[in-house]
Amino acid sequence: MTASVCIDRIGVVSPLGIGFAAFCQAVRSDRPDDAATAPASAVRITDFRPADYFGTRSVATLDRMTQLAIASTGQALDGAGVAPAARRATGVVLGSAGGGFGSISDFVRTTYTAAEPHLVSPLQFPNTVMNCAAAQCAIWHGLAGINASVCAGDLSGIAALQYAMRMLRGGHATALVAGAVEEYSEFLYHLHRAATPAPFAEGGAVFMLRAGARADQTVATLFGIRMRTVPVDATPHAAALALAAAARHLLDRACVRPADLAWRSHQGASDADGIGRAASTLLGAPDDLSVVPDIAARRAGASAGAASALHLAGALALAPQGLGILTAVSAQGMLGCILVDHHQPAEHAA
Amino acid sequence: MSTIETRVVVTGLGVISNIAIGQQAFAAALRAGVGKVGPIRSFDTTGYPYAHATEIHDLGALADDYRELAATMGRSSCLATLAGRQAVQDAGLAGDVLRAAGAGVVLGTTNGESQVIDAIVKGWLDDGAASVPAGAWQHAPAHRIAHAVAGDLGLAGEALVLATACAAGNYAIGHAADIIQAGEADVMLCGGVDSVCRKTYSGFFRLGAITPDVCRPFDAGRRGILTGEGAAVLVLESLDHATARGAHIYAEVLGYGSNCDARHMVAPDQDSIAACIRIAHARAGITPEQVDYICAHGTGTRTNDVVEAGAVHAVFGARPPPLSSIKSMLGHTMGAASAMGAIACVLGMRDDFLPPTIHFEQADPQCAVDCVPNHARPAYIGIAENHGFAFGGNNAILILRNGKEITA
Numbered sequence: 001m002t003a004s005v006c007i008d009r010i011g012v013v014s015p016l017g018i019g020f021a022a023f024c025q026a027v028r029s030d031r032p033d034d035a036a037t038a039p040a041s042a043v044r045i046t047d048f049r050p051a052d053y054f055g056t057r058s059v060a061t062l063d064r065m066t067q068l069a070i071a072s073t074g075q076a077l078d079g080a081g082v083a084p085a086a087r088r089a090t091g092v093v094l095g096s097a098g099g100g101f102g103s104i105s106d107f108v109r110t111t112y113t114a115a116e117p118h119l120v121s122p123l124q125f126p127n128t129v130m131n132c133a134a135a136q137c138a139i140w141h142g143l144a145g146i147n148a149s150v151c152a153g154d155l156s157g158i159a160a161l162q163y164a165m166r167m168l169r170g171g172h173a174t175a176l177v178a179g180a181v182e183e184y185s186e187f188l189y190h191l192h193r194a195a196t197p198a199p200f201a202e203g204g205a206v207f208m209l210r211a212g213a214r215a216d217q218t219v220a221t222l223f224g225i226r227m228r229t230v231p232v233d234a235t236p237h238a239a240a241l242a243l244a245a246a247a248r249h250l251l252d253r254a255c256v257r258p259a260d261l262a263w264r265s266h267q268g269a270s271d272a273d274g275i276g277r278a279a280s281t282l283l284g285a286p287d288d289l290s291v292v293p294d295i296a297a298r299r300a301g302a303s304a305g306a307a308s309a310l311h312l313a314g315a316l317a318l319a320p321q322g323l324g325i326l327t328a329v330s331a332q333g334m335l336g337c338i339l340v341d342h343h344q345p346a347e348h349a350a
Numbered sequence: 351m352s353t354i355e356t357r358v359v360v361t362g363l364g365v366i367s368n369i370a371i372g373q374q375a376f377a378a379a380l381r382a383g384v385g386k387v388g389p390i391r392s393f394d395t396t397g398y399p400y401a402h403a404t405e406i407h408d409l410g411a412l413a414d415d416y417r418e419l420a421a422t423m424g425r426s427s428c429l430a431t432l433a434g435r436q437a438v439q440d441a442g443l444a445g446d447v448l449r450a451a452g453a454g455v456v457l458g459t460t461n462g463e464s465q466v467i468d469a470i471v472k473g474w475l476d477d478g479a480a481s482v483p484a485g486a487w488q489h490a491p492a493h494r495i496a497h498a499v500a501g502d503l504g505l506a507g508e509a510l511v512l513a514t515a516c517a518a519g520n521y522a523i524g525h526a527a528d529i530i531q532a533g534e535a536d537v538m539l540c541g542g543v544d545s546v547c548r549k550t551y552s553g554f555f556r557l558g559a560i561t562p563d564v565c566r567p568f569d570a571g572r573r574g575i576l577t578g579e580g581a582a583v584l585v586l587e588s589l590d591h592a593t594a595r596g597a598h599i600y601a602e603v604l605g606y607g608s609n610c611d612a613r614h615m616v617a618p619d620q621d622s623i624a625a626c627i628r629i630a631h632a633r634a635g636i637t638p639e640q641v642d643y644i645c646a647h648g649t650g651t652r653t654n655d656v657v658e659a660g661a662v663h664a665v666f667g668a669r670p671p672p673l674s675s676i677k678s679m680l681g682h683t684m685g686a687a688s689a690m691g692a693i694a695c696v697l698g699m700r701d702d703f704l705p706p707t708i709h710f711e712q713a714d715p716q717c718a719v720d721c722v723p724n725h726a727r728p729a730y731i732g733i734a735e736n737h738g739f740a741f742g743g744n745n746a747i748l749i750l751r752n753g754k755e756i757t758a
Contacts, residue, residue, distance in 0.1 A: 091610065098462055098492040099513060104549065108471040111552045117397045118555040125553035126615040126741055129460060130492060130513035135742025138612040144622065147610035147744050148521060151462070151492035151511040159510055166528050172608065172633075187470075190479050194487035226534075227508035229454065229500045242506070305491075332497055334509065 005165050006218040007207045007340075011075030012313050013068045013181070014203035015043045015300045019075055024317040027295040041193070043201040043301050044184045061123050062136060065100040065183035068204055069133040070140045073177045076208040077141055082175065084142065091145030091173050092137045093164040094206075095156030095180030097305035099130030099149065102185030133181060146173045154267075155227065155328050156180050157308030158336035161207065162225035168211040179206030180309035192304050195331055198269060201301030205313035214343060220316055223323075223339040224250040232333045236273040243275060243327055243335050244282035250325075250339040251283075258283050262322030263290035263342075265315045267308060267329070269297040276327045285325075292319045308336065316342060358527040359753065360600040361592050362441025362585030363693050364433035364541075368404045368578060369679055371412060372436055377697040380705040381726045385679045387564055387576060392425075392465060393548040398555065400562055404578035404681030405546045419498075424463035424489045426581075427498035430543040433581035434499040437539060441585040441597060445504055451536035451591060454507025455496045456526045457543055457583075458518025459685035460740075462492035462511070464547035495543055499583070507535050515740035516647075516682070517608075518542050519582065519689030520748045524606035526586045536591040541583035541692075544684035551577050557616075559651055565682075567648035567675035567707050568655050568721040570714040575649050578681025582689035584696075589756070599753040600696045604733070605634035611743025618654055618739055623661035626745040630735065631665075634749035638666045640733050641749075643704055645691040646721075647737040648675025649682055658737065659717040672729070674722040678708045688738030692748055695734035699752040704729045 010020040017023035045068070050059050053071040062070070073092055082090060098104075107128045111117040126132055131149040138147050146167050152159035157180035164178035181204025182188065192200045214221050226246040230239050251258060264285065266276025280289060295318060296303065296310035303310050308328055315326055319342045326338040363373040368386050370379040387402050395401035409416050412432050419428040434455070438448065461467075466489045473482045488494075492511045500509040508529075512521040519542030526540035554560050554577060561574040592599055607629030611619040631638060647658055662670045676694050677683075683690055694705045703726045710723035732755060736748040 088612070096513075098490065101467075101490075104467060105471050107553070108468055108549045109475060111548050112472060112475055117395075117548070118399075118552050120552050120556050122553075122556050125556065128549060128553065129515045129741045130462065131515045131740065131742045131744055132615070135610065135615060135744065138610045138743065139615070142612055144610050144612040146608055147514070147612075147742070148608075149513040151513050152509070153491055153493045153497075156493070159508075162508075163510075163512075163525065166525070166532060169532065170528050172528075186479070190474075190482070191487040191490055194484040227454075227510070229497070229506055229509045231504075232501065332493070333501070334493075334497070 003169050003211060004213060005168050005222045006210050006212060006214060007220045007222060008210055008218050009076045009079035009208040010219060010313050011072035011206045013045055013048060013072045014296060014310060015045050015201055016296065018048060027314055027317050041199050042184060042189050043199060045202050063100045063103045063127045065181060066133045066136045068183055069094060069137050069181045072181060072204050072206045073137045073141060076177050076206050080208040087142040088144040090143045090175045091147050092134050092143050093148045093150060093160045093176055093178040094134040095150045095160030095305055096182055097153060097156060098151055100127055100132055101187040102183060103127035105187040146176060153332050153334055154304060154307050154330040155334045155336045156305035158225060158227060158328060158338060162227060164209055165222060165225055168209060174211050176209050177206050178209055180204055180306040182304045182306040188304060199301035201303050203303050203310055204306045205309040218343055220343055221341040223254040223341060225338050226250050227334065227336045230333045230335060234333060236275050239329055239335060240275045240278035240282055243279035243337060246335060247279060247283050247325055247337045250337060254339055256323060258285045260323050261285050261289055261325060263292050263319045263324040265292040265294060266327045267294050267311045275329050279327055290320055356531045356533065357589035358530045358586050358603045359589050359592050360584050360696055361587045361597045362437040363696065364436030364440060364583040365693055366429045366433045367580040367680055368406045371410050373440060377701055380694055380697060381703050383706045383708045383724060383726060385564065385708050390546065392546050393468060403546050404576050406579055423498050424466040425545040426463050426543045427495045429581035430457055430495045431498050431502045433583040434503060434539055437583040437585045438503060448503060448537060449506055452507050453505050453535055453537040455499045455505060455509045456512065456522040456538060456540045457496045458512045458514060458522035459492060459495060459542060460515045460518060460544050461547055461550055461684060463489055463494055464549060465545050466490050468548050499539060514744045515742060516684050516687055517738035517740035517744045517746040518685040519687060520606060520736060520738035520746035523584060523689060523692055523748055524746060527603040530586055530588050536588050538586045539583055540586055542686035542689035543581040544579055544686050546577055546579045564709045565650040565678050566709045567650040567678050568714060568717045568719060569710050570712040572650045572655065574651050576681035578683040580683045580686050582686050582693050584692060599756055601699055601753045602751040602756055604749040604751050606630055606746060606748045607633055608746045613743060616741055618657045619743060620657045620660045622743065623658065623739060623745055624664040626747050627661060627665045630747035630749050636733060636749060641671050641735045642731045643698065643734045644671055644673035645695050645734060645736045646673045646675045647739045648677050650677060656716045659719050670719060672704055672720045672722050674705055674707045676705050688736060691736045695736050695750050699731045702728060702730050
């Protein structure tokens, strides 16, 4: 069995709530999932107040994605009580579909609209590099450890958590904040809508991770993450087979039987192709497995590169205690699954 | 972690660059000190005081393959796919062996499909967002470059992009080694890719960082970078897997170190880079005296070269090993840069030479390094250190050992 990784705290910025406590409260509130509550085509976070995180310091050069990333990582670090002295040894791993598309596209647009193409803003240039948000999180919070920016489409959050787990297990780090964030930008909105009719929701979730066994006050233990690729034109059955194989690999490595699973959750507002359900059946999971909805996708919308991270945060807000498996499939043929042990009702950890 | 450490080796190389296509030609070009700078063709340069780069203008025998790929994907994906094919062929790995080995792809990039994004923004500006075809949007996300390589080779492992700017190639190689060491795959493709683009050229031009003529790293008269492009892909393999199939082993990945300055978005930090070198040495289990050659980040900007040389002196003392910058030849290939560097180290090991820093005229006393000026130098490289630094203070340093020294 490989070394485990604990989730100490969760930071969330979502239209459903700022902070994990508010997010939990919102997703558990009794609200029917009917058409009347279906989200608009794009949902932004309306109650994010930069002053709550940045005080009077000027944030004019930080784009929104960076602000959301700094805010959510700050929640996780502060909640976990990571002292300033320990922060130099801590790192950050952030997923997204491709960095701050808003800053990137604005900058490119300026090369066409300015009097001369090179008369762009030197202060905005760093925002157009895809590692900007993670790097600014490091600067803002003083995190000098591992710093990575990870892109895997709608599964970027899973990829970031997987990267972080490998860093922790491989001894590159002992504590990392990992997750994914997306801002609303016109560019990303159009990109998103070209791929899916699902509404787009701004947001992000990050997880304070530590190498080591379960301790008091930890939210969950990550046992393993596995990602696979199938051809873009693979049938739902082929995808389910690959997903089940990936899940079985995780269970075997963790010395866990399918019968030990208490719950499962599939990424997205619905499991339209039935891939998550089919994978669970192929895996041999119990028929009475509790099925936890991807509440963020259902209530707010799909969040592109942040979707997987918000899926996990939502699952940990709603899932029963015990072992669960999260599954995800992207339209581009990427598959991912997470094996996680949910320790306690989340309000104790919020 | 397993109790018996899995050793990871390099068994295949693919290179698409402005100075050469393929590892054999690349080795010859590095040894000959070939540098090519040309007028930018990939975007309209009207209005720039000057516009030159190290673009790839001649794909040689791969031109038809490129055209075929370009019908369905962006330029970075095309370049990465071509390099991936080369690397797999160089390693002598058939598709079924790759799939049985659980092979996947990890690629580093600074700008991903930057030319696709440029074109979308231009089309949107001219005719509105609705005029941009759905397919164009779908090529824009960064993961497409890794997915293109995985799809082309029919790989079932993970396809991941590390967008850690100009250190991304080393990040990708290091992470691919981590995946093999963790027993999650026996073979991984890894490296970096970027395309010359309007955004990056404009940004660096605005910062005054684009040289008006050639790139002269460590030279007193250096005036900046040349934006470049290309793809560099390595096949990494567990030593057991490589040995069992009788593969040629170029080099061993001894380890890597990675950290973050956490101080400034664009100004590199000498202490942090020195710390990163020490982390890399510790993880590779070597001491500074064992390093025979350093493939520098060596951008040719005033700041980078002084800071990098200072960090090297801090770790290695007054007489560091030779340290050269292949950016003098290739320009700055951004996310591909440190993967190009890794391949340069490996080829120098194979063919017993140190790649030169070309265009070198006058030493800068602030740098005070042996940058292998102008001419490749015959030398045996036992252990090489490959530097990659980036905007955002992302540092990654890779340590490689000559394959001739491997005893299984």
